Amino acid sequence: MIATPMELGSLKLALMAAVVAGSAIYSEFLTTPAPEKGAVHVTYWEKWTEFEGDAMRAVVDEFNREHPNIHVDLLTISNIQDKTLMAVAGGVPPDVAGLFGPDVAQYADDNAVLILDDYCKKAGIKPDDYIRPFWDMSFYRGHVYALPSAPASTALHYNKTLMQESGLDPNKPPKTIEELDSMSDRITKFGPNHSLLRAGFMPAEPGWWNWAWGYNFGGRLWDGKDKITALSPENIRAFTWIQHFAKIYGSQALQTFRSGFGNFSSPQNAFLDGKVAMEQQGVWMYNFISKYAPGLKWGAVPFPYPADRPDLKDMTYADEDILVIPRGAKHPNEAFEFIKFVESQKGMELLCMGQRKNSPLKKVSPEFYAKHPNPFIRLFTDLPKGKNTVEPPKLGIWPEYQDALNNAFDEVNLLKSTPAEALKEVQDRMQPELDEYLLRLRARGVIK
Amino acid sequence: MAKAEIRDVDPLTDAGANRPTRARQKTSKGKQGVASKALIHLVLLVTSLIFLTPLAWMISTSLKPIEETMKQPPVWIPSHIFWGNYWDAITYGSATLGYIPFLVYARNTLIVCILVVAGTVASNSLVAYSFARLRWPGRDIAFAATLATMMVPFPVVMVPIFGLFRDLGWIGTYRPLWVPAWFGGAFSIFLLRQFFRTIPFELSEAAKLDGCSEWRIFKDVILPLSKPALAVVALFSFLATWNDFLGPLIYLLDQKTFTLSLGLQFYQSQHGGTQWNLLMAASTIVIAPIIVLFFFTQRVFIQGIALTGLKG
Amino acid sequence: MSSPRKSESRAGLLFASPWFLGFLVFLAYPLLASIYYSFCDYSVLKAPVWVGLSNYRELWRDDVFWITLKNTGVYALFALPLGVVVSLALALMLNAKVRGLAFYRTAIYIPSLVPLVSLAVLWLWMFNGEYGLVNVGLKHLGLGSPPWLSDPAWSKPALVVMSLWGLGNAVVIYLAGLQDVPQEMLEAAELDGARSWDKTRHVTLPMISPVILFNVIMGIIGTLQIFTVPYVMFPGGVPARSTYFYAMYLFDNAFRFHKMGYACAMGWIMFLIIFVLTMVSLRASEKSVHYGGS
Structure with missing residues (x-):
């Protein structure tokens, strides 16, 4: 297949070269981010698929509707821990990454994620807003390195x-x-x-x-x-x-x-x-x-x-998924704007209801419980409030x-x-x- | 067509010694031959069936409704054929991802394969030509060193190469997957060199007397005679690229840029659930073209390897 | 040196130049960098810091390193000889001129065309203790149903069995080698009254011994690098690290534990092992491998 064109002379050879060159150019095009027009584009990597992914997509859509100047692009990524590490190392990280709670220490020690202290202060996000373990898991060596997305308890x-x-x-x-x-x-x-x-x-x-x-x-x-x-x-x-x-x-x-x-x-x-x-x-x-x-x-x-x-x-x-801003993110401010939205009662309940989980926030609307299909949702919400919670x-x-x-x-x-x-x-x-x-x-x- | 290609090459090799003719086969048929042939048939048949079982199971599963995939005892023939699985496999995840992953992965894989195969054939034929038919100081040592590089396993150089591509800003692009192919590889160089050496040197000498440059000899004399060997190198590199898992796992970041081998993992959902029937349908689509290709090209393929003469 | 000789040299170097470049950039540099990193604390996110022999010392007392080395060795010890024997036997049979060869060849070759990820997932299911086709078959034959995937004693055998399905490439290479066996020699042997097994032993096998050597060496290199299938089938090398192989631990150190320097040290040890094994097989084969003509 590959060999036939050679005997058929330069026309076929040129055609082959064109296909190869075309593939090379196309491959570059596929991995080049689309030029940004108007709104600032925030790249967000998340591991969830199926209904859990759909729940986050609903949150992202809602955010994009409310913020015409920012557009969050939600990308589904498997092996997210490895991929995030490789992307940070490669200097092409997303603006927001959805890691797992226990990853905080490792990524913080490796200086792979940004400290969010100042952002939180500005946005008025306080430890008191959260049920203790869910705040605690994103807090490391005296700094906030992450904020919770969907939590869980057992x-x-x-x-x-x-x-x-x-x-x-x-x-x-x-x-x-x-x-x-x-x-x-x-x-x-x-x-x-x-x-x-x-x-x-x-x-x-x-x-x-x-x-x-x-x-x-x-x-x-x-x-x-x-x-x-x-x-x-x-x-x-x-x-x-x-x-x-x-x-x-x-x-x-x-x-x-x-x-x-x-x-x-x-x-x-x-x-x-x-x-x-x-x-x-x-x-x-x-x-x-x-x-x-x-x-x-x-x-x-x-x-x-x-x-x-x-x-x-x-x-x-206590288990939770977290949102971090990887080091080298191009739009950290806009990225945090999105995280802030997820952390709001509205964003969080939209997400946790979609994934049928409990909320990490202390404040929960009555409708959340009323509409939640899991008959034991109060149990799962109350358990992490006690003193006997296991965190990695x-x-x-x-x-x-x-x-x-x-x-x-x-x-x-x-x-x-x-x-x-x-x-x-x-x-x-x-x-x-x-x-x-x-x-x-x-x-x-x-x-x- | 395949036959014609082989015949093209015949005059150039010592055909009489290498290929048994039909006449000779007949003479060697005796009574003992019949018995042993029956035995060979039996063993081959059983082995083939064993080898085909997983594949048959794969195809059977790809046509079942999900409830039937786990039935006990196993169901070989689905209660009704579920062609819809193929459609679902192709479009699986498109609602969440916003694109049709299977087609996107297939396209990505094809692009990488084109670039790798073209690079492998182009670079290695040049290099092998140099090792096989041109004399230059230090050539034999360089060739020995080349062979030695086959011993370097990828994991050894994985970390520094990752660092290298990072410094080049290539992480998240296809470049780490195909650019190296344009700079040669020991296995292909070896195969092609062995083949190029079997082409009579008189042909080159004659061309040289006609005033041909080395480039012209390479392009107009050697390459046209080397199609089976080039096809083998192309096929091997195609298969290696098609199946490569670790490379894309390390260098590709965005799910949209994944290749098929990496993308197939997507059918195993995060919670360890697997859409068996869909995964198998997807796998069937992935391998069907290759099986057809192999069935029709196997003679050329095996002949090609034979002609490259793996003997050192 | 005459002028044509000189121009041939120049052409030779020019033709080989892509490989020189590739060799330097994609092999020599990474190999040297890998040695350097193996003496460093390095995580790709941070600049390497020299730590001397510390990585090697740690490796020496790292039980998991030894376990993965042992697992890989045990796997290779079974998969490799089994693979050589079975693929050679199949190739010899496929070389017999019987009807339906195209079908047999294709049947035996196509499993090695299946993407490894699909293959791994397919087998994961075939080996399921209760629903899996393998155990259903074994039960029919009255051979019991081993817990292939959950018992450390059975997980490696499962991988060895699976490896047989990937023999297609080796078979094809043997087949190619067999085409080189001169028919005259076989016929001469036949006239001397040799039976088919004697023919095989005294004519065919010596003739293709270089191919066997080639396959053995490629097999050593390939089996010691086993990664994709166990990575997909047994994440983390479960149960009880029985399927934790060298390349998996190396990958984990590099990309999960962020210990790239450590991973490089492991890589170098792997290279040395492969180097020594290759040299040993080359040396051991010197007497038994027959190079036609030379």
Whole structure:
């Protein structure tokens, strides 16, 4: 194909050259931003797709309508963390990027995002406007580096039908971990050859907070300064609890059982499919229930606490998506103008209603609750107001730390290590890692 | 057409030694031959079926409604054929993104492929010609060094090259993906050099006596004789570009500029849900043209590689 | 030196100049820069700061580095020989003059044309413990249903099995090599009463040994770089880091952990490993590889 033109002489050769040159020029055209006419164009990268993306698009449209001099271009970007890093490094960042809450420390330490202190002051955005954890997650080393977009909190979701089938009162979900354990035993069903047919509770589902279980037993992952505290009695207790499920189910049976789960966002999701009766899940779970298992009878309550630690009652994992202005953004002022709109009660409720999540703001309009389809929206709003909220540690090395904890979880869950061994491995790996990290930050003068 | 192309080249190689003729095949048929041939048939048939199973499954899935994709036991023939999946696959996400991603990715991939293939063929044929048929001091050492570069894995140079393209202001453009192709690559140089060496040197000498410049010899004598080898190099570079995942993953930023291999990930939604049937429909569209192309060009293709003579 | 010689030299250098430039800019410079960065604290966002051997020291005591190295080695140890044997066997059969060759060739080659991302997702599903086609098939044969994706003991075998579907390229290269085996030699062997296996062993294999060597070396380089399929199928190398491969950890260090200097150090170690393995295979093959003519 490529070779034929050559024998057919210079005409074909010229034609080929023209196609190639045309492609080169076209490829340049495709990656050159359109010239701006009139309004200032703010490029905004966001990870959301489907209905979550649509919710943000509605906010953007509303903003563009109200601000004729600014036009926000919302672009859907997958792998947003890597992409934002590469874009900042490459000197072609967007004006606004929608990252994840736990990214703040890493991006701030790397000087990849702008400090928003002055912008917030000018716009009158105060910590007091927010439910504490949602402000806290975007605040790092004394500065505001980000502002929340859609937040989330978690609770125990349970399948009422399965409880009833197992002779449990579906209106009395577990309050303590011990109750959770005994109910789980009642619900769990084995088949022939010790195969698992149904599980009451399974810490590995959905697997997004495998690092976090220590908090439910009073553990911490670091001391807020320079010590990693993975190997603490509380964390060992949590991992022992995790392992006891694996022991009940049997490692082999558990792996075989789990290998049959479908994707999260599908009717074969273990919870939606009735394979796992109780799960720690976020406010978004409602969306998937109504989409894939509309007939499911379910409830949500605060996650149980150890009976001997009533002070750990109402523990919830706070999670949030954030908006940042990457360093090198061309229109930081206009970018913040947009962020400010998202942070307003109107913008925020439009977004959070669209995504069927709770609002990070303290002030919520009555209509928001009235119209919100999630029957448990007040629970998800109130839980993060309590004192027992789990936020990922604000550490520049968090991505690595999280990987290490996830691996420890896997090892414990597969009965490959004892809880103490697995956590010691994490401790021994991450403490020198943190020391080295702080040393290098000091060498650069980022910290004293 | 394919046959004609092969015949073009025949006089230039030692055809008698290289290609078995039909007459010879007949003589080697014996009783033992029949039995072993049946065995070969059987093994090849089974292997082919095994190799085709994932593909058949892909096509079958691409024609199913979503409920049927996860049915137990698996359904091979959809209850009714769902051609709509193909339309949905092509337009998937267009409402959110504001453009038709599949077509955009296909266009982007095609552009990158054109630029890479053209660059690979143009630059490597020049360089290989120099290594194969021109004498210059240090040539053999340079060729050995060239071969050694095949050992440098991309991840080793990934970070500095990223830094280089950043300094050039090329991040977020297609340039990092295609410009390097215009500066040669060891594998293609090697393949083409081996082929160029099989062309009788007398042809060059005769042309030289006629007063042809090296450029003219290269363009008018060598290149027209090298079509199968050039086609092989073009095809290999096309496939590598078509399938490249890491390059676009690092250098392309805006979803609108993604290539197909990167864009296909889009069908796996953020929450880990996968529109199986749509993804499979999209994949089928992606590979269908290549399969057809290969089926009809395989003889030329294999002959081409054979003629380049991988022997050192 | 005569004038035509001189002009030939000039032409030669001119023709080769794109490659010289490409070599300097896209290989020599990055390789040297990579050595330098490997001694630095570097994150592309900040200027590199010299830290001496610190990255290498850290690597030495980094368990994950060793795990990924081991995973990659184990994978290569199985995938590579299996790949060589199967692709060679297929090529030998495809070289037999039987009917329907075009179909067989195409069938065996096309899986390597499927985009790796689709392939990964397709297999992710084929290997599903309950709904997956693989286990449904195995169950029919009474071979049980291993939890391919959730058990660390089965996740690497799953990848090795998958790698067989990408053998098309190697098969095609072998096939090409087989076309070079002179028919006369095979017939001569036949007249001497050689059976087909003897023919293969004593005539065909020695004749294509350079091609085998070539495929082995390309295989070493390719398998040690395995990235896309596990990256899509097993994010983070789950379960329990059993599918965490060297190139994935390198990528994570560079772009997720923002430790580019560390990633460069890993890159250099990878290069040295490939270099040594290639040299070893070249040395080991010196006796057994037969170069026709020379």
